[in-house]
Amino acid sequence: MTRNSAQHGLTLVELLVGLATGLVVLLVVSQVMQSFEGQKRTSTGGNDSQTNGAVALYLLEQEIRMAGYGLFGPEGAYCRNGINIYKDGGVVKNAEPFAPARIIDGGAGPDAIVVTRSQAAGDALPLSIVKAMPNPSSIVTVGSDGGLKEGDLFIVGAREGNKVCTLMQLSRSPQDTGNGVNLNHNSGAGSPYNPSKISETFSDTEAYEIGDIAFVMGDGGMGRRFSVPPDGCDHLVESDPVVQDLDEVTCANSMRMVAQVVDLQAEYGVVDGGVLTWVPATGSWAALDADEILQIRAIRVGVVTRHPQFEKTAVPAAPAPAWMGTATSSLIAANPNYRHRVFETVIPLRNVIWAP
Structure with a gap:
């Protein structure tokens, strides 16, 4: 009787080699997938920041364009001599100027914009x-x-x-x-x-x-106030326009409007003698008088958004317009591992422009 030759399987060495090869392939695939996911998050995050910035500008533009609606007639502004406002046991305005749109300068931080209509x-x-x-x-x-x-x-x-x-x-x-x-x-x-x-x-x-x-x-109050609270929640928020102090507005006591917004800067577009100039809400323009209010014909707005994804290496800094000041540039430079986007626009105050 003839004996069948023995059948041989894989040796231990061959198994180990195959296992090592599989691990190497798995490691390479994992790294490729990880890199792909990181790029996808960065790309998606950039799109989110782009969308949020555009939405923030849209909301601000829609509201600021309407500033002064109902406050002007054929004879001009109804409250040129000022207004008395009281709320919750305190005097808010005592025969003080009444501006359709007002900027509260934030100094080294974000500004706030108050719209009345x-x-x-x-x-x-x-x-x-x-x-x-x-x-x-x-x-x-x-x-x-x-x-x-x-x-x-x-x-x-x-x-x-x-x-x-x-x-x-x-x-x-x-x-x-x-x-x-x-x-x-x-x-x-x-x-x-x-x-x-x-x-x-x-x-x-x-x-x-x-x-x-x-x-x-x-029944909606005296208007709307837009700001970026200093408590670090990274949102454009809406709050009570009667509140004067920037530090009083937080994400907890306001309405969150748009996420990922980290800075808001604004300037007045002032027409004096037929020439338009841009001035910040500082100095004599911090507390507006009746004549200055009628000279304001536009608001220039800048918004900065930040994607929350932390990048392992520093990313190129988003250039901010010079008019937005060193506060914005410092904010971007101080966070080099986050991607920022900067948006700006000019918004005319049409109800003021159309008024006599």
Whole structure:
């Protein structure tokens, strides 16, 4: 009988060689995949930063273009002599200038932009006062209700703009008396904008007469304020425009609008003698007077976004326009391992431009 030859498998050495080869291939594939994923995150992150920057500029442009809506008439600004504003037990403005758009300079940090306009659900046409208003009084009598409802804000002033305006809050629904519509603005828990004794609250209180006006601001407050809080949450946020101090706004007490925004800078476009110049909100332009407000025809805005992906090696710094200042350049230079994108635009204040 013939014996079959023995069948031989892989030797131990061959198994070890195959295993080593497989490990090398796996390592190479892993490194390739890791590199690919890193490039994909960088590419995707760049797209996110691009999108967020564009969205931030879009939101700012849409709102700033509307600055002053409802605050101007054929005779010009209704509140050229200033405005009285009270809220939550404190005086916010005491016959002080009333700007449609205002920049709060942040010094070495981000700026803030405050936009004031009517946010009425309907039109913002002024309502004529049909009955002289005693000073003080908790009732303003106008010809129609103008779509006002309880809780809405409205401003009382002169059509020619020669009186100090006063912000009021409707404490109950408009009351039609047959000889006009009464707008009640009593103080109380539900009316934080109404002081209990208006004549003792402000230094300059007006007696509004027949022919003067009330114009609707709506239920959305006095406007909108945009800023980048200093607490490091990297968001463009919206907050109460009445708040003055930059440090008071945090991501916790504001509404987050756009992520990855780390800086916001702005300048006034001022027309004096037919020439447009750009000035920061510092020096005499930090606290605007009535003449300066009417010279402001545009706002130049710069936004910086940062992708949160940390790069192992430093990336090329995003160049920022010189007008945005050293604060922006320092912010980018201090974070060389993060990718930044810089956006800027010029936004005209069309309601100011169209005003007489």
